[in-house]
Amino acid sequence: MELNKKIDEMKEELIKSAQEVIKIKSTLDGEKPGMPFGEGVGKTLDKALEIAADLGFNTYKEEEGYYGYAEYGKGDDYVAVLGHMDVVPEGDNWIHPPYAAEIHEGKIYGRGSLDDKGPTMAALFGLKAIKELKIPLSKKVRVIFGTNEETGSSEMKVYNKKEKVPVSGFTPDAMYPLINAEKGIRRFHIVKDLNPSEGKIKIKSLKGGIRPNMVPDKCSTVIGTKDPDGIVKAVKDFAGKKGYNMKTETADGDVVLHTFGVGAHGSMPEMGKNAVMQTFEFLGTIIGGPSPLAEYINFFNKYVGFETEGTSLKIACEDKPSGKLSWNVGVAEINDKKADLWIDMRYPVTADGEKIMDTVSMEFAKCGAKIEDVKADKPLYFPEDSKLVKILLEVYKEQTGKEGKAYGIGGGTYAKELSNIIGFGPIFPGKPDLDHQANEYIEIEDLIMNAKIYAHAIYELAK
Structure with missing residues (x-):
């Protein structure tokens, strides 16, 4: 469990990084040069790439500002983690400021804390743990920072035109144990x-x-x-x-x-x-x-x-x-x-x-x-006996101690925007789905557990 130990050591740094991106209001706004979805979204993308670079990753920003990513490893094939830095408007009735990322009773409050900024940072730090421990991988790993998931995912149309398709991966834009079917x-x-x-x-x-x-x-x-x-x-x-x-x-x-x-x-x-x-x-x-x-x-x-x-x-x-x-x-x-x-x-x-x-x-x-x-x-479907489903459910079981079963939904996740990836977390069974709700938060304990699950998932997919 070296990965888990390393993530525990990075706990405070992960929390701080999550807070940094949550503090930037990244709702859709008027286009600016290099910021197709507005200044707030553009600044959040830049901050995510800055954090990734400080962690020692190679980073790339699409020339017009549609997306960016952090990479680790070598090879032509890559495993993708697809998260998004844009959020829906905050709305009313917040008990804590929606863009202050304040911590109360072990929870980070803020728009995007759960959907998707916090979990995306968890995945990035999961990859950082692999890097720190110098665990060998046979495939490159790419953490992608999307910018338009909440209002059309048009940035992924640009991504899919310019970038190679991943061999496998997941998006922290769903729920646990795993969503394998989207109508x-x-x-x-x-x-x-x-x-x-x-x-x-x-x-x-x-x-x-x-x-x-x-x-x-x-x-x-x-x-x-x-x-x-x-x-x-x-x-x-x-x-x-x-x-x-x-x-x-x-x-x-x-x-x-x-x-x-x-x-x-x-x-x-x-x-x-x-x-x-x-x-x-x-x-x-x-x-x-x-x-x-x-x-x-x-x-x-x-x-x-x-x-x-x-x-x-x-x-x-x-x-x-x-x-x-x-x-x-x-x-x-x-x-x-x-x-x-x-x-x-x-x-x-x-x-x-x-x-x-x-x-x-x-x-x-x-x-x-x-x-x-x-x-x-189009629908998305990975059969229960597919390699990707089996690997991720086994990781979920090992890290949580609970049996997990794949299930289908009528809604759609970010997984539909990129081939060969699936919805995996970040919301645990029994926990409230606060996406798009007032007083959105992520429990710090869940943020750290997500980092551990994602670290092991990345390793199993890229080893």
Whole structure:
């Protein structure tokens, strides 16, 4: 256990280095020369490279400032550790300053302490322990400092164009024991052109949701009608019957309907209550006569509704590694010219994403709607008997004394941005996932344990 002993000796230096990068606010900002994602992100990258150089590593910074890395060892093949130095905005309700990296009760508080600055420093010091002990490796090791994971990972597109693919590796952007399956994701718009309604009821506008990967918890609809009292009563009766939270107000002769649901992550839409689909269900009871909008709403009510697995659309599927397909109506925008719903669909790792999308397109063509602006994110899957999974789970077991099992998720980690790597830590089972939350912190004990696990993982992959 020489590696662990060496890491214990470097404990204070690791803590200090983690604090140094956490103290720099590195949210996305306006582009500057050599800083494509803003000054804060650029300064954090420079600080990470400075720390790596002080530890004795060879460092490299991409000429336009998209990424950097620290390297140790020789050879053409390399093992990669991919972390990111950018963070999401801090938000409100912090009990300690979000960029002070203060230590309270054995915890380092700060945005990025857990996602990903602290764990990336842990990996760097794990490699430092190998270097200090002069442990021989057969492959080069590269700790990569990404800069845009939180807002698109566009820096990795540059990296993948310029750099060779690693032979193996991991990202400290997940959870323990290990994530071996990440569903494929398709985000797209289902659009239909409309004609202004000439009937007694007109939907002047409908807006719900803020992001496709979130279950919308609010939806507001402006209903034009010659009988506002009748609409108000219909809403009250419908909401009472269904148990929905719906409120109305009148403005300039129109009825404004506010529907309140329950938000949830788009990868688990069954955990929420979709305010948009509740609104659609009501609108289906009051829109009479054939019209493009009625056809659109009625089709959604019949073939989507509150289903989150795509059963009526004939796309439901599941597999053992990653579970069931999920379907979330995340954002809705309707006016008198166009109906536009944004969908977040996540499909099992062994399913064919293109065939699923073909089915979706054919089904919605039946109501005159079309699919636009498809954003595709391929699935990631390492079988449980793959060498990378077996090595990392064995390291986890040896260092924690606990059996670990690989599992799949509906979300995505940084591992999808670089071939041959997998999500491994830093969050231990039973510990809170504080990524993107107020009062984000990493326990110092966990920071040190991560360094030990990552040191042994790097050695096993590169020995």
